[in-house]
Amino acid sequence: MEKNTEPSWYALYTKSRAEKKVYEELKMLGIETYLPLKREQRQWSDRKKWVEVPVISSYIFIKIKPQQYRDVFNARGVVAYVSHKGQAVAIPEREIEAMRRTVENKLAFSVESDTLKKGEKVTITSGPLKGIEGEVEEIQGKKKLYLRISHIGYMLVLNLDEVERNG
Known part of the structure; x- marks a missing residue:
C-alpha cells in the first residue's frame, strides 16, 4: 500500500464466482x-x-484511501489484495480507464502490424479509446494488439484504428 493519502486503485482476489456479491458488499461499505x-x-x-x-474471473477493482485498506475484508468473499513482496500494488488510473473504456465500448479497430514492435509504448489517437496508453505485448495478424495491465497478469486485447508512438 502506498504511503500517500490519495485514493488509489487496487485489484482484489475473490472467492470463485463471488465477484458480484463482493461488488455489492463493497459498495454498501462505501x-x-x-x-x-x-x-x-x-x-x-x-x-x-x-x-x-x-471479464476477469476472481478479480474486482477498488479505489481506496490508505485508511480503508482493512475495510475491504469486511466483505465476504474477499481473499486478498494483488500484491508484490507482501505489499498491495496500486494500479495506475489510466489502466483502469483503459479497461473500462474497452469493456464498455466493445469497439473493433485495425492496426498495421509492421509499424509496431513488441515492447513499444503506444497511445491511441482516435475514437473512444483516445489517449489510452499501453505497451505492445504481442501483435497477432494485422488486427490485434495486446496491452498489458500491470500487476494483475492480464492483458486487454484490442483492435486499433490508429496508434501513435510515444516518444
Whole structure:
C-alpha cells in the first residue's frame, strides 16, 4: 500500500464466482468498486440464457484511501489484495480507464502490424479509446494488439484504428 493519502486503485482476489456479491458488499461499505462484466450465452440442459459474467474471473477493482485498506475484508468473499513482496500494488488510473473504456465500448479497430514492435509504448489517437496508453505485448495478424495491465497478469486485447508512438 502506498504511503500517500490519495485514493488509489487496487485489484482484489475473490472467492470463485463471488465477484458480484463482493461488488455489492463493497459498495454498501462505501468503497468505490469496478467489476468489468461481459454478456455470454450459457447453455443449460433445458435452455440457453444470456448472463453477465466478470471479464476477469476472481478479480474486482477498488479505489481506496490508505485508511480503508482493512475495510475491504469486511466483505465476504474477499481473499486478498494483488500484491508484490507482501505489499498491495496500486494500479495506475489510466489502466483502469483503459479497461473500462474497452469493456464498455466493445469497439473493433485495425492496426498495421509492421509499424509496431513488441515492447513499444503506444497511445491511441482516435475514437473512444483516445489517449489510452499501453505497451505492445504481442501483435497477432494485422488486427490485434495486446496491452498489458500491470500487476494483475492480464492483458486487454484490442483492435486499433490508429496508434501513435510515444516518444
